Amino acid sequence: MRRSRPVDARWLRELPKAEVHCHLEGCVPPSLVEDAARRRRLDPTGAPRLPVRDLPALLAYLDWSCRLVDSAEDLAAIAGGIVERAAAAGVRHVDVICNPTHWAAWDGRLDQMVAALDRGFADGEVRRRTTATLCLSIKRTQSAAEAVALVEWMLSAGHPRVSGLSIDGDEAGGSASHTERFEEAFARAAGGGLRRCAHAGESSGPHGVRDAVDRLGAEWVDHGIRAVEDRRLVGELAERRIPLDVCPSSNVILGVVPSLAEHPLPRLHEAGVRISLNTDDPLLYGVDVPGEYRRCAEEFGWDRAVLGEVARTSIDSCFAPAERRAALLAELEWFLGS
Numbered sequence: 001m002r003r004s005r006p007v008d009a010r011w012l013r014e015l016p017k018a019e020v021h022c023h024l025e026g027c028v029p030p031s032l033v034e035d036a037a038r039r040r041r042l043d044p045t046g047a048p049r050l051p052v053r054d055l056p057a058l059l060a061y062l063d064w065s066c067r068l069v070d071s072a073e074d075l076a077a078i079a080g081g082i083v084e085r086a087a088a089a090g091v092r093h094v095d096v097i098c099n100p101t102h103w104a105a106w107d108g109r110l111d112q113m114v115a116a117l118d119r120g121f122a123d124g125e126v127r128r129r130t131t132a133t134l135c136l137s138i139k140r141t142q143s144a145a146e147a148v149a150l151v152e153w154m155l156s157a158g159h160p161r162v163s164g165l166s167i168d169g170d171e172a173g174g175s176a177s178h179t180e181r182f183e184e185a186f187a188r189a190a191g192g193g194l195r196r197c198a199h200a201g202e203s204s205g206p207h208g209v210r211d212a213v214d215r216l217g218a219e220w221v222d223h224g225i226r227a228v229e230d231r232r233l234v235g236e237l238a239e240r241r242i243p244l245d246v247c248p249s250s251n252v253i254l255g256v257v258p259s260l261a262e263h264p265l266p267r268l269h270e271a272g273v274r275i276s277l278n279t280d281d282p283l284l285y286g287v288d289v290p291g292e293y294r295r296c297a298e299e300f301g302w303d304r305a306v307l308g309e310v311a312r313t314s315i316d317s318c319f320a321p322a323e324r325r326a327a328l329l330a331e332l333e334w335f336l337g338s
């Protein structure tokens with residue numbers, strides 16, 4: 001019997017893949033935040049600090065850090081940095097989730113914010129072979145009217161960089177997180193041809209995952225790992241081929257799972273659920289995509305065939321245009337066959 005070839009660092013880096021669960025807010029270099037705070041002569045006493053250890057602490061840090069970014073140059077640099085790091089990690093396309101509620105300095109100027117990010121992504125794309133789209137996100141605690149307003153802006157602006165609608169934030173906020181409030185926004189997004197994804201099954205249980213898929217029409221679920229608590233739901237996800245975009249290190253760092261060894265990833269994979277591996281907030285956790293693949297290979301004994309399947313899911317489910325996805329899938333098959 002032919003033994004599977006080893007999963008080494010070079011192979012993991014060169015493996016063509018996409019990242020579909022990466023927040024703009026988690027890609028702001030801490031040094032940029034410190035510079036911005038210093039420029040404004042802000043007293044750092046009492047400011048949320050890294051490292052964060054749970055979701056509320058993370059959200060507080062994001063509000064603090066992102067509201068300091070008020071120049072278009074800084075936004076463009078953040079976007080350019082995302083493409084650069086993705087390219088270095090063999091990530092050939094990245095869907096960047098951006099939640100405008102964290103970026104207080106750009107309140108009411110979403111068009112300028114998207115234009116600045118677009119410039120940074122475009123500059124990076126020229127230098128590298130990696131592409132990027134922007135996925136604008138509703139915060140769980142927003143009102144139905146605010147959610148619809150965001151979608152209306154997306155549809156009227158029609159910016160080619162903006163590929164889809166997302167929802168994130170704390171799912172465990174009781175009535176504040178009720179999914180039905182966002183159904184209209186997601187329905188309008190679908191009607192207008194936008195792609196859709198949703199955070200669920202991180203701070204909410206399996207019902208959150210079911211709501212994301214059935215009520216919001218999410219094409220993939222960010223995290224979604226607590227689906228494992230409902231065997232029937234796991235079967236449905238597998239049968240309907242709905243991917244879960246999992247961020248193993250983030251789940252451990254924020255205490256969603258006690259350790260990687262106890263992560264439900266292998267059970268979900270063995271049940272036939274399609275999975276991609278992602279970083280969530282790479283600069284806050286000090287992780288990259290090849291590192292997430294490597295950790296899973298080591299912990300779960302995943303070989304090249306399984307990791308190739310993960311990469312295939314990531315490309316297949318990303319929000320890049322169809323022809324870009326087809327080209328990347330062809331590149332992946334060539335790589336796996338060589």
Ligand SMILES: [Zn+2]
Binds near residue numbers: 021168222
């Ligand atoms: Zn996330």
